[in-house]
Amino acid sequence: MVVPFTVALYTLAEARAINPAQKNRSRAFILKEVMSLKTITFSMTTPLIDEYRKKASFDVNTLRNIIDGEEFVEAKPQEDFAKALAAIDALETFDQGTAAxxxxxxxxxxxxxxxxxxxxxxxxxxxxxxxxxxxxxxxxxxxxxxxxxxxxxxxxxxxxxxxxxxxxxxxxxxxxxxxxxxxxxxxxxxxxxxxxxxxxxxxxxxxxxxxxxxxxxxxxxxxxxxxxxxxxxxxxxxxxxxxxxxxxxxxxxxxxxxxxxxxxxxxxFKSQSEKQSVTLGTLSVGRMGIIMKGANACILATTIALRYSVARQEMPVFEYPLQQYRLIPYLCGGFIIKIFQKRFQNHFVEYMWRVMSGEKSEELAEMSKEIHALSAAAKPVATWMGIEALGEARRACGGHGFLTCSRLNDLRESFDPSQTYEGENNMILQQSSNIIFAKLKEPHTRTPMGTMNYLLDTPKQFSGFSNCIVEDVLSAYKYLIRHLVKTSMRDYEKLKTTGKDSFTIRNEIQVHRAHTLSIAYGEHAIIQWGLEFVRDIAEQKSKQVMQRVLSLYSLFVLDKHLATLYISGYCSGPEFGDGIRSSLRLTCASLAPDAIGLVDVLAPPDFILGSSLGAEDGRAYDRLMEVFLKHENESPPFQKDLANFLAQRSNNNSKL
Amino acid sequence: MVVPFTVALYTLAEARAINPAQKNRSRAFILKEVMSLKTITFSMTTPLIDEYRKKASFDVNTLRNIIDGEEFVEAKPQEDFAKALAAIDALETFDQGTAAxxxxxxxxxxxxxxxxxxxxxxxxxxxxxxxxxxxxxxxxxxxxxxxxxxxxxxxxxxxxxxxxxxxxxxxxxxxxxxxxxxxxxxxxxxxxxxxxxxxxxxxxxxxxxxxxxxxxxxxxxxxxxxxxxxxxxxxxxxxxxxxxxxxxxxxxxxxxxxxxxxxxxxxxFKSQSEKQSVTLGTLSVGRMGIIMKGANACILATTIALRYSVARQEMPVFEYPLQQYRLIPYLCGGFIIKIFQKRFQNHFVEYMWRVMSGEKSEELAEMSKEIHALSAAAKPVATWMGIEALGEARRACGGHGFLTCSRLNDLRESFDPSQTYEGENNMILQQSSNIIFAKLKEPHTRTPMGTMNYLLDTPKQFSGFSNCIVEDVLSAYKYLIRHLVKTSMRDYEKLKTTGKDSFTIRNEIQVHRAHTLSIAYGEHAIIQWGLEFVRDIAEQKSKQVMQRVLSLYSLFVLDKHLATLYISGYCSGPEFGDGIRSSLRLTCASLAPDAIGLVDVLAPPDFILGSSLGAEDGRAYDRLMEVFLKHENESPPFQKDLANFLAQRSNNNSKL
Incomplete structure (x- = not known):
C-alpha cells in the first residue's frame, strides 16, 4: 500500500509550489510522519484546556477504540492494512488533493x-x-x-x-x-x-x-x-x-x-440496464468516501473552533451558550456521520464482493438500488453539514479564524467541491426520491439494508414525548417522510393531467416535496443506524455520552423540518416544537463539559490538523504570536517608493 | 476624490503579487477603467441570453435609474460626486481589499x-x-x-x-x-x-x-x-x-x-455615556458600508450563476424550477437590501450632520440608539444572506463554479469576513435586542426612523391571507417579534430568580429567543422600507416587477421562521404554511422570465465582474475554453523526472 502512495505524492512538491500556503508541507515530511498515527499523547502544559479535559464524563481512549472499531486494537495480523487505512484517513484530513x-x-x-x-x-x-x-x-x-x-x-x-x-x-x-x-x-x-x-x-x-x-x-x-x-x-x-x-x-x-x-x-448483456449495473459499482465507490468527507469536515471544523473557544484565560468564549450551540451539534454530526459511513461501507464492500463473484440474485438487484438511493441521499446530507460546520467554525473563531494559519477557510475551500463531484447534491437527491417512488409501487418495501422498510406503514401523529428522544425523532421522521411521499405523488398526478412529460414533472415537484423527501430519508437512516450502534456499546460511560451525542444530532437535523411537521398535521400547538427546541438546548448544554474530550476522540494530531488555533495543547495565542513575529518589521521594496511618493507630494504642496 | 484613491492603490501591484490569481488586475488597469462606469451597452451576440433578456416585463434602464436614484440622472452639478460614488461602488465589487x-x-x-x-x-x-x-x-x-x-x-x-x-x-x-x-x-x-x-x-x-x-x-x-x-x-x-x-x-x-x-x-463631558456617544459615530460608519456588502454579494453571486444557467444551448439548467428557487430569492435580496441600505445611509448622514452641528436633543439621543439597534440587526441579516448567496451560486454552477475563473469562491472568501468585522454578527445581534428590551420599558416605542413603533401593539393571529402578501408577511413578523419579546423576557425573569448576573442571563436567553428577535426586527424593517420604496415607484412596469421582487424576498426570509410562528400560536393547520410556501414557489416562477433582465439592472460591467461564467454576452463556454487553451500541452519540468521514475520502476520490475 505504501508504493502507490508514493506515486500519488510524486508531484506534490511541484503542485504545492502553485500554492505558497502549502509550501512547508513537503513530501518527505508527510511520508515520514503519516505512518505514526493514533499515537496521540497529551502534553499537559496549558491549564485551561486541560481543565476542560478533566470535565469529560468518559474515557477518551475507550471511546476512540469504540468508534474506530476493533480492528485497530485486536486484529494484529491485519496491522499493515490498519496502518494503510490510517494513512489514507490521515491523508484525507491532511490534504484531500493528494488523497484524490x-x-x-x-x-x-x-x-x-x-x-x-x-x-x-x-x-x-x-x-x-x-x-x-x-x-x-x-x-x-x-x-x-x-x-x-x-x-x-x-x-x-x-x-x-x-x-x-x-x-x-x-x-x-x-x-x-x-x-x-x-x-x-x-x-x-x-x-x-x-x-x-x-x-x-x-x-x-x-x-x-x-x-x-x-x-x-x-x-x-x-x-x-x-x-x-x-x-x-x-x-x-x-x-x-x-x-x-x-x-x-x-x-x-x-x-x-x-x-x-x-x-x-x-x-x-441481456438488457441496457444490466450493462449499466456493471458500471454502477465503479461510479458509486466514490460516494462512500465523500460521505466520510462530510464527517471529516465536521471533525476538523469543531476541533479547531472548540479548542480555540477555551484558549482565552479570562471568560473563554466557550462559556457562552450561543457559542456552544453553534459548534457542538456539528461535533455530534462528525461522530454520527462517521459511524453511519463505516457501516454503509461494510454493506457496500459485501455488495461489490457478491457482484464480482458473479451472483445474479433478486436481492442483489434490490441492494444495488438501495445503495444507490442511500448514497444519493446521505452524500448531500453529510457534505452540506460539513460545509456548514466549517463556515460556522470560522465565524465562531472571529477575525482570527479568517487568518490562513487557522486553516478554516482553506478547509472550506478544500471541502467545497465535495458538494458537486460524484453527482451534484441536488441532482442526486432526485435520483434518491425516484428510487423511493418506484419502490412504493411494489407489494412491500423491505430492502436488504432495511432503510425503506417503514415506507408503507401508517405513522401516528404526535401524542407526547416518550423517554427516548431519539425514538421520538425517528417517529416524527416517519410521519414526515410519509407526508412528503403523499404530497409529491399528489402533485405528480396533478401535473400529469396537464400533459407534461415525466422528466419535467419530476423537476417541478422537487421544491418543498421530493427534494426534502430524499433529505429526510437519508437523515432517518443515519439516525437509525446511529441508534443501533449506540445500543450495542457495552461500556457504560461511553454509551451514555454517545446517547447524548446521537440525541443532539437527531434534534438538530429534525429542527429544520419543524415547520413541515406542523404543516403535515403531525403536531399542533407549542408542545412538540417547544419540546424539541428545549431538548436541543438542554442536550447541548449537557454535552458542554464533554466537548473537549469528544474533540480529543476524533481529532487528528497537530501536524495533520495544521491549525494555529486548534492545537491540542490549547496555546492558540502563543501560536498566533509565532505567526505574527515571522512578519515583524518587514521592509518590502515598495516602502522606498512609497516614502518618495509621500515626500514628493509634501514638496509639491509646500510649493503651491 | 481621485487623489486619495491613488494612495489606496499605491501598493496594490505589490500586494497582488502575493496572490497569483490577481496578477492580471494591475493598478493602471483599474485607474483607467474605473471611472467609465454606468455606460453599459449590450453586445447582442449570443442568442440564448438575449432570448431571456427579451422576456423581461420591464425596461432595464428605467428600473436601474429608479434603483440608483435620481442623482445619477438629473444632478448635473454633482456629477463629479456621482462619479466618485460610482468609483467607490465599482471598487467595492472589483476588489474589496483595495476599497478597504x-x-x-x-x-x-x-x-x-x-x-x-x-x-x-x-x-x-x-x-x-x-x-x-x-x-x-x-x-x-x-x-x-x-x-x-x-x-x-x-x-x-x-x-x-x-x-x-x-x-x-x-x-x-x-x-x-x-x-x-x-x-x-x-x-x-x-x-x-x-x-x-x-x-x-x-x-x-x-x-x-x-x-x-x-x-x-x-x-x-x-x-x-x-x-x-x-x-x-x-x-x-x-x-x-x-x-x-x-x-x-x-x-x-x-x-x-x-x-x-x-x-x-x-x-x-458630563457623563461616560456622553463621551461614548461621540465615539459612536466613528465606530458605526463602517456598518453602513457592510450592509451594502451583503447586497453586493447577492448581486455578484446571482449575476454569475443566473447568466451561466442560461449559457447551455440545449435545455439550459435555468429551466429547472429548483435552479430558479436556489438563485432568484438571492437576486431579490440584492435589490431589497440595496434599497434598504440607501435609505438607512441617508438617515445616518442626517444624524451625523446634526451631531457635528452640536445638536443635543432627546430625539437625537433616541436616533442614536435606533441607528445602533438597526445597524446591529441589519448587518448580520445582510451579510449572512450574501455569504449564503455566494455558496449557493457556486454550487448552482456545478464543478465549473469551482474554477478560479468563475470568481465565485474568490468572492466568498473576500466577503466572508464581513460577518465578523465591525462587530461579530452574533455579538452585535445581542446589542440590538438589548436596546429593544430597554425601549420596551419606556411609555411608548415611537422612534425617529419608525422601526420600533409597533413593539407595544397587540398583533392578531393569522385569520386568512389578504390581497397583499407583503402586508401578510409583515403581520406575521409583528406577531413573531411580540412572541420572541415575551419568551425572552419570561426566561430572563425566570433566570433572575436563580441569582445569576444580567450578563450571564442575557447570554442564556439568546438561542431561539433574543437572537431570533434581533434578526426578525432587522428583517421586518428591511421589508417595511422595501414596501414604502415600491409604493412610491411611479412607472408601472417597474413597480409591478419590484412588487414581486419584494414579495419573494419577504416570503423567503419569513419561511425560516415558520416553525416558530406555529409554536407561537400565530397559526395552526396547513393553511398558513402551505400558503406561504406555494406563494414562494409561484412568485419565484413568475420572476423567472424577468430574472436575466433584473440581473442586468444591478450587474457591474464585465471587467469589474471578472467572471468567465457571468459575462454579459452569455458566452460562458467560449470563455471557459479561453482559460483551458492557455494551459494546452504544458510541459512542466517535473514531467521528465516522472518519466524517469516510471521507466526505472518498469526496469526494476522486469529484472525481478
Missing amino acids: RYFLHANVFGSAVRSLGTDRHAETLRQTEQNEIVGCFCLTEVSHGSNTQKMQTTATFDKGEFVFHTPNIGAIKCWAGNLSHSATHAVVFAQLHTEGRCQGLHSFVIQVRDMKTMKPLPGIAIGDMGEKPGDWNGVENGWMKFDHHRAPLWTLLNKGCDVTPEGKYVTS | RYFLHANVFGSAVRSLGTDRHAETLRQTEQNEIVGCFCLTEVSHGSNTQKMQTTATFDKGEFVFHTPNIGAIKCWAGNLSHSATHAVVFAQLHTEGRCQGLHSFVIQVRDMKTMKPLPGIAIGDMGEKPGDWNGVENGWMKFDHHRAPLWTLLNKGCDVTPEGKYVTS
Whole structure:
C-alpha cells in the first residue's frame, strides 16, 4: 500500500509550489510522519484546556477504540492494512488533493480496468499496481456533468482500430484528475460506433502520452483547466480533446461485450440496464468516501473552533451558550456521520464482493438500488453539514479564524467541491426520491439494508414525548417522510393531467416535496443506524455520552423540518416544537463539559490538523504570536517608493 | 476624490503579487477603467441570453435609474460626486481589499481625526487629505475584538508626554489595515492614565514610522498578521506592540477632554455615556458600508450563476424550477437590501450632520440608539444572506463554479469576513435586542426612523391571507417579534430568580429567543422600507416587477421562521404554511422570465465582474475554453523526472 502512495505524492512538491500556503508541507515530511498515527499523547502544559479535559464524563481512549472499531486494537495480523487505512484517513484530513490523486490512480482508474476489463487487460493492471504508468479517469464532458448517457465523445470502428473523436467543444473531456501533466493512461467513456450505428456508452483504457517524452500521442490535445482554490489546485484536473486519435481494439474494456476484428459488435448483456449495473459499482465507490468527507469536515471544523473557544484565560468564549450551540451539534454530526459511513461501507464492500463473484440474485438487484438511493441521499446530507460546520467554525473563531494559519477557510475551500463531484447534491437527491417512488409501487418495501422498510406503514401523529428522544425523532421522521411521499405523488398526478412529460414533472415537484423527501430519508437512516450502534456499546460511560451525542444530532437535523411537521398535521400547538427546541438546548448544554474530550476522540494530531488555533495543547495565542513575529518589521521594496511618493507630494504642496 | 484613491492603490501591484490569481488586475488597469462606469451597452451576440433578456416585463434602464436614484440622472452639478460614488461602488465589487485600504485611510483614519480631534490636529488632517501621510486605525487587540472597553493598551502621562505601552501579548493591537508596511500614522485607542488613575479609553493620533526610512519609531514594533484568503491578503492587516513609546501631548484627540502640560485631566463631558456617544459615530460608519456588502454579494453571486444557467444551448439548467428557487430569492435580496441600505445611509448622514452641528436633543439621543439597534440587526441579516448567496451560486454552477475563473469562491472568501468585522454578527445581534428590551420599558416605542413603533401593539393571529402578501408577511413578523419579546423576557425573569448576573442571563436567553428577535426586527424593517420604496415607484412596469421582487424576498426570509410562528400560536393547520410556501414557489416562477433582465439592472460591467461564467454576452463556454487553451500541452519540468521514475520502476520490475 505504501508504493502507490508514493506515486500519488510524486508531484506534490511541484503542485504545492502553485500554492505558497502549502509550501512547508513537503513530501518527505508527510511520508515520514503519516505512518505514526493514533499515537496521540497529551502534553499537559496549558491549564485551561486541560481543565476542560478533566470535565469529560468518559474515557477518551475507550471511546476512540469504540468508534474506530476493533480492528485497530485486536486484529494484529491485519496491522499493515490498519496502518494503510490510517494513512489514507490521515491523508484525507491532511490534504484531500493528494488523497484524490492517489485514489484516482489506484482506485478509480485501477478499479475501472479491473471491474470492466478482462484478461487481456492484465498487463495494464499489473503496470498500474506496480506504478509503471499513471492513470486517470475521463467521464465528464464540458457541457455534461451529471447525465452520463448524454456524453458525446465517439469511438468509431475503422479498419481494425477505434478512432476517438471529440465532435464539439461541449464534448471535451474535463475534470479528470492527474491528467494535465502526469497521466500516461486514461479510462475513457465514449459512444461506441460500429456496424453503422451507435452501440451506446462504453469504456476504454488507452495510452494518452508518450512514456519517454510525456507528450500527448497524435490526435490528442491535453491541458489543465486553470487555477482552483484549496487543496484541489494541485490535482491536475485536466481536459482532453480527440482529433481522430487511433487506438487498438483491445483497449475496449470488454467485460460482457466486444468488437471483433471485423467490426462486429457482440454482447452477453441481456438488457441496457444490466450493462449499466456493471458500471454502477465503479461510479458509486466514490460516494462512500465523500460521505466520510462530510464527517471529516465536521471533525476538523469543531476541533479547531472548540479548542480555540477555551484558549482565552479570562471568560473563554466557550462559556457562552450561543457559542456552544453553534459548534457542538456539528461535533455530534462528525461522530454520527462517521459511524453511519463505516457501516454503509461494510454493506457496500459485501455488495461489490457478491457482484464480482458473479451472483445474479433478486436481492442483489434490490441492494444495488438501495445503495444507490442511500448514497444519493446521505452524500448531500453529510457534505452540506460539513460545509456548514466549517463556515460556522470560522465565524465562531472571529477575525482570527479568517487568518490562513487557522486553516478554516482553506478547509472550506478544500471541502467545497465535495458538494458537486460524484453527482451534484441536488441532482442526486432526485435520483434518491425516484428510487423511493418506484419502490412504493411494489407489494412491500423491505430492502436488504432495511432503510425503506417503514415506507408503507401508517405513522401516528404526535401524542407526547416518550423517554427516548431519539425514538421520538425517528417517529416524527416517519410521519414526515410519509407526508412528503403523499404530497409529491399528489402533485405528480396533478401535473400529469396537464400533459407534461415525466422528466419535467419530476423537476417541478422537487421544491418543498421530493427534494426534502430524499433529505429526510437519508437523515432517518443515519439516525437509525446511529441508534443501533449506540445500543450495542457495552461500556457504560461511553454509551451514555454517545446517547447524548446521537440525541443532539437527531434534534438538530429534525429542527429544520419543524415547520413541515406542523404543516403535515403531525403536531399542533407549542408542545412538540417547544419540546424539541428545549431538548436541543438542554442536550447541548449537557454535552458542554464533554466537548473537549469528544474533540480529543476524533481529532487528528497537530501536524495533520495544521491549525494555529486548534492545537491540542490549547496555546492558540502563543501560536498566533509565532505567526505574527515571522512578519515583524518587514521592509518590502515598495516602502522606498512609497516614502518618495509621500515626500514628493509634501514638496509639491509646500510649493503651491 | 481621485487623489486619495491613488494612495489606496499605491501598493496594490505589490500586494497582488502575493496572490497569483490577481496578477492580471494591475493598478493602471483599474485607474483607467474605473471611472467609465454606468455606460453599459449590450453586445447582442449570443442568442440564448438575449432570448431571456427579451422576456423581461420591464425596461432595464428605467428600473436601474429608479434603483440608483435620481442623482445619477438629473444632478448635473454633482456629477463629479456621482462619479466618485460610482468609483467607490465599482471598487467595492472589483476588489474589496483595495476599497478597504482607501476607506481606512481617508474615511476611518481621516474621520476619526476630524470628529474626535480639534484645531490642533488641522495639519494632520491636511496631510491626510493631501496624501502626504498614510493612516491606519488601531482599536482591536489580540484577545479583545468586540468589547472595546476591555482594551488594555495604556497611554500614561509622564514628564509632559504620553508613554504608550502594551502590557501583555493579548493587548497587542491587531487587524489594523494599511499598518504592516505602509502606514506612517495611526489613530490608537488606549486607556489614558494620569493623576495616578485610569481616565478610561481615549483616542490618539501618533506617527508610527520614520517618513524617510519607513522604519517603526523607537518603542514600536510592527508586523503583518500573515496570510489571509481572498481580497484581504493585500490589505496589510498589521499588529503593533508598544514598549514605552513616547509621543507629545497634542496627539490626544481632545474633543471634549484634554490633559494639561502639568498632567491634569480636564473634560467637558458630563457623563461616560456622553463621551461614548461621540465615539459612536466613528465606530458605526463602517456598518453602513457592510450592509451594502451583503447586497453586493447577492448581486455578484446571482449575476454569475443566473447568466451561466442560461449559457447551455440545449435545455439550459435555468429551466429547472429548483435552479430558479436556489438563485432568484438571492437576486431579490440584492435589490431589497440595496434599497434598504440607501435609505438607512441617508438617515445616518442626517444624524451625523446634526451631531457635528452640536445638536443635543432627546430625539437625537433616541436616533442614536435606533441607528445602533438597526445597524446591529441589519448587518448580520445582510451579510449572512450574501455569504449564503455566494455558496449557493457556486454550487448552482456545478464543478465549473469551482474554477478560479468563475470568481465565485474568490468572492466568498473576500466577503466572508464581513460577518465578523465591525462587530461579530452574533455579538452585535445581542446589542440590538438589548436596546429593544430597554425601549420596551419606556411609555411608548415611537422612534425617529419608525422601526420600533409597533413593539407595544397587540398583533392578531393569522385569520386568512389578504390581497397583499407583503402586508401578510409583515403581520406575521409583528406577531413573531411580540412572541420572541415575551419568551425572552419570561426566561430572563425566570433566570433572575436563580441569582445569576444580567450578563450571564442575557447570554442564556439568546438561542431561539433574543437572537431570533434581533434578526426578525432587522428583517421586518428591511421589508417595511422595501414596501414604502415600491409604493412610491411611479412607472408601472417597474413597480409591478419590484412588487414581486419584494414579495419573494419577504416570503423567503419569513419561511425560516415558520416553525416558530406555529409554536407561537400565530397559526395552526396547513393553511398558513402551505400558503406561504406555494406563494414562494409561484412568485419565484413568475420572476423567472424577468430574472436575466433584473440581473442586468444591478450587474457591474464585465471587467469589474471578472467572471468567465457571468459575462454579459452569455458566452460562458467560449470563455471557459479561453482559460483551458492557455494551459494546452504544458510541459512542466517535473514531467521528465516522472518519466524517469516510471521507466526505472518498469526496469526494476522486469529484472525481478
